[in-house]
Amino acid sequence: MSVERILDPRLRDRVVSAEQAAAFIQPGETVAMSGFTGSGYPKAVPLALAQRIEDVHAAGQPFQIKLMTGASTAPELDGALAKVDAIAMRMPFQTDPDARKRINEGKLDYIDIHLSHVAQHVWFGFYGDIDTAVIEVSAIREDGSLVPSTSVGNNKTWLDLAKKVIIEVNEWQPADIEGMHDIYYGTALPPHRKPIPLIHANDRIGQTTLNVDPDKIVAVVRTNGPDRNSPFKPIDEDSRQIAGYLIEFLKHEVAKGRLPANLLPLQSGVGNIPNAVLAGLAESGLRGLTSFTEVIQDGMLDLLKSGVLDYASCTGFALSPEANEEFKRNIKFYRERIIMRTQEISNHPELVRRLGCIGMNGMIEVDLYGNVNSTHVMGSRIMNGIGGSGDFTRNGFLSTFLSPSTAKGGSISAIVPMVSHVDHTEHDVSIIVTEQGLADLRGLPPRARARQVIDNCAHPDYRDQLNDYFDRACRDSYGKHTPHLLPEALSWHQRYIDTGTMKA
């Protein structure tokens, strides 16, 4: 393997194997790694660390770390470390089945926070010191500055704060990604903060590389491995209908003069439904769209390629294998239209509010009054985490939540009397869309919201049950502002636990 991606001679001397690099990490350390939704995470050191920890455990010794990242990673990182019980504490987001299992068994402590809060809370000292940073980059320049790879996440913060740094240089990443990033070094701690000078989603306000004190770099590891590259499912009928209702609504808002003809910068969560929305936008007749979001997935590349989307700002990618090939093949095209930022910028409340983003996120369930549960199955089991959905929901122009009206073959209703966990409050949620229709909750008092949600979004199989609850609540509730029957409010969830269905 060539070392042409490592141009700083000081750092060429520190190239070691993944195993040698992993040996720098000690039990009990707080380790901060790169990675955001399966892009730009270290490919080799976490696997080597997992092997080392497994060996130590086999010898009867304890070895766990506290693990921070940008967001979710991949089986080679979260999965490998979770499987060997290497993680004592995980922050701020994950989607790994092995980690999830341990979290829900009470064996792995998980702290699920807004992605815009991560960097600042670590800077504030709320999470103690960072011992080691493990960061994937695409190259090291002559002066020791780092060319990021396919995610930025919290890498700037990890590199600034970590006592020692391990760099992975991944030659699988396209060399021409250089120049795509915009790393803003103008953040500070209060009382020294200044306005962030970003006015359009494609403004460049920073530099293309990450700074790091070379004296802190204890190891450089060369890798050549792909990002996670999960395929998306083909767009199903439910997703197509949800996308249709949402796009019809957005066009209606344009017609009413409440949105510009090219909308406002779009934020899109990751998954099959958001991907269907992006596909729907391609055929919508809308033009000149922009995006200020966390993650670019397949549909966003298509919109850029077809010219429907002018540009996009993000902090990471979630691409299928095919889309990844397309991205790498036409990197020079995409480099002109995509700007990658730190997640403190991509999700910053100041910027989301200024730009007036349109948030589009999935959900687990919503209740009659518009409270949304994004994180907990039946109130106690974590699914993934809140991620950046709260940053966009609270601060954007519009917050929309998209979900099929039922799950698990109809045994779970996504519309419930009371959500079993609240991630987005009634004060924050504007629009709910299911394959049944769209509920516009803007400017409505609680009982009028309930009518919208039941009539427009609930599955017919659950509509009578919801009406029955709501009617009796309106009659018998302690207060009639937000009517509830407390002994029944969470009974649908308990019924599912007990019987396998929410149906009465």
Add this chain to the structure above:
Amino acid sequence: MSVERILDPRLRDRVVSAEQAAAFIQPGETVAMSGFTGSGYPKAVPLALAQRIEDVHAAGQPFQIKLMTGASTAPELDGALAKVDAIAMRMPFQTDPDARKRINEGKLDYIDIHLSHVAQHVWFGFYGDIDTAVIEVSAIREDGSLVPSTSVGNNKTWLDLAKKVIIEVNEWQPADIEGMHDIYYGTALPPHRKPIPLIHANDRIGQTTLNVDPDKIVAVVRTNGPDRNSPFKPIDEDSRQIAGYLIEFLKHEVAKGRLPANLLPLQSGVGNIPNAVLAGLAESGLRGLTSFTEVIQDGMLDLLKSGVLDYASCTGFALSPEANEEFKRNIKFYRERIIMRTQEISNHPELVRRLGCIGMNGMIEVDLYGNVNSTHVMGSRIMNGIGGSGDFTRNGFLSTFLSPSTAKGGSISAIVPMVSHVDHTEHDVSIIVTEQGLADLRGLPPRARARQVIDNCAHPDYRDQLNDYFDRACRDSYGKHTPHLLPEALSWHQRYIDTGTMKA
């Protein structure tokens, strides 16, 4: 009564009685009035309107309006109109007993939203047109510009958007209040928004008066009446202890280097406990404090007078009669140290995050995992509303919630297994303080938060009951990430409804 406060000759000609002014308001109108926490609300027209509506109702005719303000007002506005069933919809905040009663009977629709969202959501068109604005000012200048009185709230937005405007000129307000206000006209709708150029809580970024198109002014009414001026209760032992724990914590954070020696700009909710905290700060030894808050109450004036607080930014006042006399007597002193802003600025997420405010707000209840209910008694009855607490909780440096550990003589625990309504999620709440102690939830996973809240904050009468629930939930919950027993999670609230106490 002299007209020396009305210097624009065009508007002197429009001086009419309150009854004549109220006659401009038609049934079904959306009426936007001034007023924020009992300061700066119109004193005469709402009373005249209430009388007119009562007469119309007595004649068997319908007459209701939709009513928007800055925040809560006073008996002469919310109370008078609620009593005669004049309000069909109320937004965004109220604290009036007559309005509350009707809301909880299901007779008055109330929309309870973040105070930072109000102006922009009306600008976005989410609430339709504003027919009439009724705004109290302290004077009208020669050029027709308006000198605000003791609150600014949403007055700029109401004056800009209303089709017709009624001005009340209140000579009870000190003439020397002129110059205290800072009205920022730089806001815009996306995609035209720019950074707000405020870096310190005492920066001036606007003008001292409100603009209005004089052609829209249909009536000017002269008044001479006091703001609400509710007295505060003497500081009780619980409040003193809560204040003590919070201040001890803040000094600890200074000692640890996580806060500057003069802290960061303080936001303080309204009430007896926040007032006790302010009194505690006076004796804390801390100096050079600053405030970026919604409301200035008695304790804040004391801190300014004693020099502990350098300056304060607000959008309204909540003063006792004595404090109001002090304020009027020494208006020239306070005018140099207090800046009054529109509530879109006082509560703006961009600014709250940039300044790193320390939020201090009351609550109704908190649960084991740090979810806070600020609005609903037993899940369905509105108390007041979320007000600006969410703006500061989500975006500030620290969010603290303060409450006695019990209410109603011990029959209600403020620490419950699951809150009956969520206004501030587990992702947003940092610090809980009761007279029992302080729970620091920063950087903790859910079960560790539960231990902190039970051990440090719960009343001893409820601690065993909470431990029993938590222990069984940790054993039997469907998931162990956020353990809950759904059939019991809200049983404390139902027990209170059924038996008058949460005690088992």
